[in-house]
Amino acid sequence: MNSILVAAFVLATGTTGSTGTTGSTGTTVPPPLFTEVGAQALPGVTTLCGSPQKDWIVEVNGGGLALGDFDGDGDVDLVLVDGSTVERVEKGEPGNPPRLFLNKGDGTFTPAGDAWKIPPGRFGMGCAAGDIDGDGDLDLVITEWGRTRVVLNEKHAGFREITAGAGLGSAIEWGTSAALFDADRDDHLDLAVVNYLDFDTQKIAKRGAGSCRWKGHDVMCGPEGLVPEHDRLYRGLGDGRFEEITKKAGFVPEKAGFGLGVMTLDYDLDGDTDLYVSNDSTPNSLWENQGDGTFRDVAFARGVSHDANGKEQASMGIAAADVNGDGRPDLLLTNFSGENNALYASKSNGFRERSSPAGLGGPSVPLLGWGTQIADFDLDGDLDVVVVNGHVYPQADEPGTDTHYAQDAQLYRNDGAGRFQPEPLSAAGPLVLRASAAADLDGDGDLDVVALGIEGPVRVFRNDAPHGDARHWLRVQLAARGANRDAIGARIIAVAGARTWSAEIRTAGGFQASCPAEAHFGLGSVGRLDELRIHWPDGADQVVKDVAVDRVLRVTQEEAK
Amino acid sequence: MRLAHALLALAAFVGGSALAQQGSERATPQVGGEVAPAPVQSHEQDARESALRRDPAQLAHAAPDRWKDFDPEKWKPEDWPREFLEAHTELARGDLPAAIAHLYAALDSEPEFPPALHQLGVLYFQLQRYGDARTCFERYLAVVPGRVGDTRGLAHALYSLGDYAAARAHYERVLAAAPQDVEALRGLALSRYRLGDVEGALADLTRVLEREPGHADAWAWKAQVLLDLDKPVDARAAAERARDLEPWMPRAWFVLSSALNDMGREAEAHAAHQRFELLSQFDQEIRRLQAHLEHEPGDFEARRALVNAQAEVGDRASVRTNLARLLADRPGDVAVRIFALDVCDRTGDVAAGKVAAQDLERAGADSVAAWKRLETWYAVRRNRTKQIEAGERWRRASQP
Numbered sequence: 001m002n003s004i005l006v007a008a009f010v011l012a013t014g015t016t017g018s019t020g021t022t023g024s025t026g027t028t029v030p031p032p033l034f035t036e037v038g039a040q041a042l043p044g045v046t047t048l049c050g051s052p053q054k055d056w057i058v059e060v061n062g063g064g065l066a067l068g069d070f071d072g073d074g075d076v077d078l079v080l081v082d083g084s085t086v087e088r089v090e091k092g093e094p095g096n097p098p099r100l101f102l103n104k105g106d107g108t109f110t111p112a113g114d115a116w117k118i119p120p121g122r123f124g125m126g127c128a129a130g131d132i133d134g135d136g137d138l139d140l141v142i143t144e145w146g147r148t149r150v151v152l153n154e155k156h157a158g159f160r161e162i163t164a165g166a167g168l169g170s171a172i173e174w175g176t177s178a179a180l181f182d183a184d185r186d187d188h189l190d191l192a193v194v195n196y197l198d199f200d201t202q203k204i205a206k207r208g209a210g211s212c213r214w215k216g217h218d219v220m221c222g223p224e225g226l227v228p229e230h231d232r233l234y235r236g237l238g239d240g241r242f243e244e245i246t247k248k249a250g251f252v253p254e255k256a257g258f259g260l261g262v263m264t265l266d267y268d269l270d271g272d273t274d275l276y277v278s279n280d281s282t283p284n285s286l287w288e289n290q291g292d293g294t295f296r297d298v299a300f301a302r303g304v305s306h307d308a309n310g311k312e313q314a315s316m317g318i319a320a321a322d323v324n325g326d327g328r329p330d331l332l333l334t335n336f337s338g339e340n341n342a343l344y345a346s347k348s349n350g351f352r353e354r355s356s357p358a359g360l361g362g363p364s365v366p367l368l369g370w371g372t373q374i375a376d377f378d379l380d381g382d383l384d385v386v387v388v389n390g391h392v393y394p395q396a397d398e399p400g401t402d403t404h405y406a407q408d409a410q411l412y413r414n415d416g417a418g419r420f421q422p423e424p425l426s427a428a429g430p431l432v433l434r435a436s437a438a439a440d441l442d443g444d445g446d447l448d449v450v451a452l453g454i455e456g457p458v459r460v461f462r463n464d465a466p467h468g469d470a471r472h473w474l475r476v477q478l479a480a481r482g483a484n485r486d487a488i489g490a491r492i493i494a495v496a497g498a499r500t501w502s503a504e505i506r507t508a509g510g511f512q513a514s515c516p517a518e519a520h521f522g523l524g525s526v527g528r529l530d531e532l533r534i535h536w537p538d539g540a541d542q543v544v545k546d547v548a549v550d551r552v553l554r555v556t557q558e559e560a561k
Numbered sequence: 562m563r564l565a566h567a568l569l570a571l572a573a574f575v576g577g578s579a580l581a582q583q584g585s586e587r588a589t590p591q592v593g594g595e596v597a598p599a600p601v602q603s604h605e606q607d608a609r610e611s612a613l614r615r616d617p618a619q620l621a622h623a624a625p626d627r628w629k630d631f632d633p634e635k636w637k638p639e640d641w642p643r644e645f646l647e648a649h650t651e652l653a654r655g656d657l658p659a660a661i662a663h664l665y666a667a668l669d670s671e672p673e674f675p676p677a678l679h680q681l682g683v684l685y686f687q688l689q690r691y692g693d694a695r696t697c698f699e700r701y702l703a704v705v706p707g708r709v710g711d712t713r714g715l716a717h718a719l720y721s722l723g724d725y726a727a728a729r730a731h732y733e734r735v736l737a738a739a740p741q742d743v744e745a746l747r748g749l750a751l752s753r754y755r756l757g758d759v760e761g762a763l764a765d766l767t768r769v770l771e772r773e774p775g776h777a778d779a780w781a782w783k784a785q786v787l788l789d790l791d792k793p794v795d796a797r798a799a800a801e802r803a804r805d806l807e808p809w810m811p812r813a814w815f816v817l818s819s820a821l822n823d824m825g826r827e828a829e830a831h832a833a834h835q836r837f838e839l840l841s842q843f844d845q846e847i848r849r850l851q852a853h854l855e856h857e858p859g860d861f862e863a864r865r866a867l868v869n870a871q872a873e874v875g876d877r878a879s880v881r882t883n884l885a886r887l888l889a890d891r892p893g894d895v896a897v898r899i900f901a902l903d904v905c906d907r908t909g910d911v912a913a914g915k916v917a918a919q920d921l922e923r924a925g926a927d928s929v930a931a932w933k934r935l936e937t938w939y940a941v942r943r944n945r946t947k948q949i950e951a952g953e954r955w956r957r958a959s960q961p
Contacts, residue, residue: 213853303819312845349822
């Protein structure tokens with residue numbers, strides 16, 4: 001464990017080496033796997049999202065974040081997309097600007113210098129990171145209740161906004177999540193922007209007018225009864241600019257949904273990248289890539305549009321990974337309180353909801369989930385789940401709601417047989433969290449989690465997983481031949497004897513978040529891999545033999561034969 | 562009314578479909594979320610809202626053993642707390658918040674009066690306040706531990722809170738005391754399903770359907786379970802039974818489409834999907850209106866919209882229930898009675914239409930519009946005598 005973070009831990013909790021507490025039944029309860037060290041990692045850093053009492057729906061999503069190596073020094077930096085208030089927007093005043101924080105190398109951060117300053121926008125929401133101009137560094141797309149913005153990274157030396165000429169149009173829409181991926185396999189990253197609804201304070205009642213009720217309580221209005229906005233798809237031109245291809249690519253559902261999250265995945269293993277979009281209170285979409293960058297919504301036929309009851313859920317965050325070990329990605333959706341989080345397990349011709357048998361259903365019912373990640377957080381060789389929670393209504397603390405505004409973030413540990421047991425993520429207690437992303441912030445091989453509150457301090461959950469002979473790991477970064485340098489869309493299979501682990505390279509983080517373009521494998525007692533099989537985005541296959549673990553492995557694509 | 566009958570009537574409230582109604586719990590806009598004038602707050606509304614803010618865990622306890630020998634059959638209606646009877650009156654009017662206010666008053670005057678505790682649990686469940694429902698049922702069981710057979714509502718509440726293991730355990734307790742309780746058996750099946758015991762769920766659902774072959778929701782669940790067992794042909798057959806019993810139920814079409822998809826019958830699956838989509842839209846609107854009406858039972862326009870939505874999908878039983886409420890709320894209102902007749906016409910519910918026509922004749926004796934509508938109604942029914950009579954009344958009423 002890193003010494004500086006140990007010091008931070010002491011400051012945060014007043015103790016070290018905790019071995020757990022004794023429960024009421026006399027059994028020893030292990031300490032949480034994570035420690036919340038936001039006050040030390042990002043001292044004084046807060047975000048804003050409207051009024052604390054949440055009079056309008058635009059005030060409840062919180063901001064966004066991107067984790068990635070923006071300055072090219074090998075560690076994971078953090079971009080925060082901050083919000084504003086409705087009053088400021090109505091006065092024509094800018095919101096809080098997005099900010100880059102550079103990793104000192106130990107999981108603590110410092111504000112980046114002036115060269116990295118991004119001008120303030122209208123009311124920030126989410127972001128996606130990727131090398132959109134093919135120059136070898138991480139650029140940014142920022143969603144807002146406003147215009148979608150493009151910010152280029154100038155060779156790891158600073159940011160330059162090019163929104164005006166980026167080809168994304170000038171329409172004021174409410175973009176939530178975005179994903180960068182190579183839809184048409186032309187080696188340039190394309191862009192999907194998920195939109196929520198048409199928000200206009202002149203057309204929607206403010207909370208307090210008695211117009212909208214939830215469990216008998218007066219709450220902000222929406223999304224039901226409001227007008228959803230269609231999502232958008234743009235083809236990347238390779239130089240930071242885009243052209244809209246929403247209609248041309250068939251990326252238009254029969255009815256728009258209240259879009260909140262987006263995930264890239266190759267669900268049918270046909271080598272191209274598909275998209276999954278989570279919608280609030282409307283059916284979710286699975287956009288199957290037809291191989292040429294056009295799409296068809298197959299969510300219903302594949303069993304991922306509604307829950308097992310045939311009900312549309314109020315879906316928020318998305319995670320994708322191969323939980324059931326069949327080589328295909330499974331999907332985890334976080335949902336509104338009163339609904340369970342949904343695990344859609346892959347099968348040969350689609351998915352089947354397996355939330356409850358997996359233990360992910362029941363415990364999530366009272367909670368309202370947002371950001372979620374599937375990864376091997378305890379390094380025991382199987383995939384666990386992190387979900388951060390928090391209600392949209394401060395009024396959830398009123399009588400009779402069966403829930404609360406602030407809720408525990410959760411770790412669902414896999415018992416190795418595909419059944420998950422929930423536990424608090426940390427000892428931080430209930431929080432009102434929204435977007436989250438996971439990455440190895442302190443370089444110790446396990447995945448830490450950054451989560452934004454609806455407002456206030458940014459939360460950094462340091463992973464304190466024990467390391468050793470039964471807790472091996474491997475981080476794999478790819479360097480592809482072409483402009484899609486980070487190989488977004490590549491698939492990696494790790495092999496040790498009869499065991500395999502698979503992962504996809506993506507930066508899409510589900511809900512208003514972006515994660516590093518790398519694969520993380522928790523390997524348990526496997527101390528060496530027989531091979532890594534890499535399926536590159538251009539269709540080439542490559543095998544790396546006899547792979548040492550407990551390190552960051554960077555694989556460069558072989559030259560074409 | 563005998564208490565046993567009252568409990569039976571209450572039990573019907575926590576009936577079969579309630580478990581499957583865990584759809585979106587998002588806020589329900591009163592008028593589509595658009596700007597609307599603030600509602601006028603009356604004294605009665607204050608009392609209802611104040612009751613909704615109460616916590617059943619804070620209710621006073623009775624003296625020890627106060628209800629030890631409680632036997633509902635020995636209680637006469639005149640012995641019941643007055644407020645409990647008034648709660649029943651409000652319940653008959655469909656005003657759940659008002660009924661809750663009276664139940665709290667009953668429990669304040671007669672602490673832990675078992676029927677009031679039980680009924681409060683039922684109403685909280687109806688309002689989707691599952692934690693409060695659980696509290697009420699648990700307190701009910703604490704004071705009358707021998708009446709576990711009345712408490713499938715507790716298991717329903719545990720299920721709705723996501724505690725499937727506790728729900729399963731309590732369903733088993735209920736069934737041990739009341740083996741004939743089909744809804745408890747169905748709940749047990751669903752709890753097993755949620756806990757991953759798919760075979761156990763299938764066995765229980767089969768038992769439910771042996772006892773009640775017309776249980777459409779149980780057929781739909783059986784279809785879902787069969788799908789999970791990779792038996793799409795059997796799933797299809799079960800889904801078709803559900804669909805035939807309740808063709809307005811989106812879930813039946815949903816599972817049917819899924820089964821057809823798994824069988825590779827894409828065109829049929831697509832057609833079932835289209836039907837599901839249409840019904841699902843109405844279902845969402847119906848749930849939104851129902852949730853609103855539970856708190857604002859007197860909102861005439863909302864109930865009228867609910868009737869229209871239920872008529873669109875052909876749910877005659879629900880149409881009848883809500884039409885009856887509309888007519889009761891507006892005695893003598895001719896326009897409402899014409900609307901009722903129109904709805905019966907649309908849904909092809911001739912039996913209800915006959916009653917509606919008679920009601921319109923009485924209420925609209927001097928109304929031009931009433932007789933004009935009745936003339937058409939009887940013409941379509943080929944009732945020449947009544948058609949001529951209505952036509953004559955229309956012409957007479959039309960004369961200046």
